[in-house]
Amino acid sequence: MAERLDQPRESRRSFFPRPSTDQDAAGRASESIARFLGTPSFIFWLTIFCIVWLVWNSWGPEGLRFDKASNGFTVLTLMLSLQASYAAPLILLAQNRQADRDRVQAEQDRQRSERNLADTEFLAREMAAVRIALGEVATRDFVRSELRNLLEELATEQAEDDEAEGAHDRAEARAPRSERKGERKRPTA
Incomplete structure (x- = not known):
């Protein structure tokens, strides 16, 4: 049988014992x-x-x-x-x-x-996720601008309401006194 070159040979037993040494x-x-x-x-x-x-x-x-x-x-x-x-x-x-x-x-x-x-x-990756998440979070400037827009809308609505109320008051002021107080004219008989 031919010996394989890719495997080590089996160890041979020696007649003389080898001294054991601590390698370390x-x-x-x-x-x-x-x-x-x-x-x-x-x-x-x-x-x-x-x-x-x-x-x-x-x-x-x-x-x-x-x-x-x-x-x-x-x-x-x-x-x-x-x-x-x-x-x-x-x-x-x-x-x-x-x-x-x-x-x-x-x-x-x-x-x-x-x-x-x-x-x-x-x-x-975590920093990128935080940046993406922060992109969806409202910033202080964004919240301030939204609040300003809401205040402007409220002021505009208030002005319109005040104007409508003032027009209503003027209309009442022009109406005859009896109509103003909700009185009806008495029928004359």
Whole structure:
């Protein structure tokens, strides 16, 4: 049977048990070491260490020198290579953890932005609804103009009523006295 390339292989059992490590603890340790390796104090102390090493093995007592200059300071080179070989993976582990944190932060920022956009769109729709509703509401100036028109109509009607009443009064005044008071003429017999 042919193996499928789109699926991972089944894990093989090993004769040797794998040591279980806390990934988070290892990550925190690698970050703390990587942080220290990236500080000026690390460079300072490494420089002091190398200077002391070179001075001791160049001008120190002949019998106490442990890394000969004639051999090119082989032990120092080996120690610095060992330090670099451990520093590189620790720095990469720290960068991977930082990338994971950045990815989570970017996802949270994206979700927050989506919520803000949805809230903004909702508020824009609500504002549009309020504007439409306010377009149908009578404003103070509109109510004042309507009241003025009503007052003018009432004043006109009052004037017409007063004029009609005045005409009626004048008509009564012109009528003979007996008709004014509602008296009838007595028939003369």
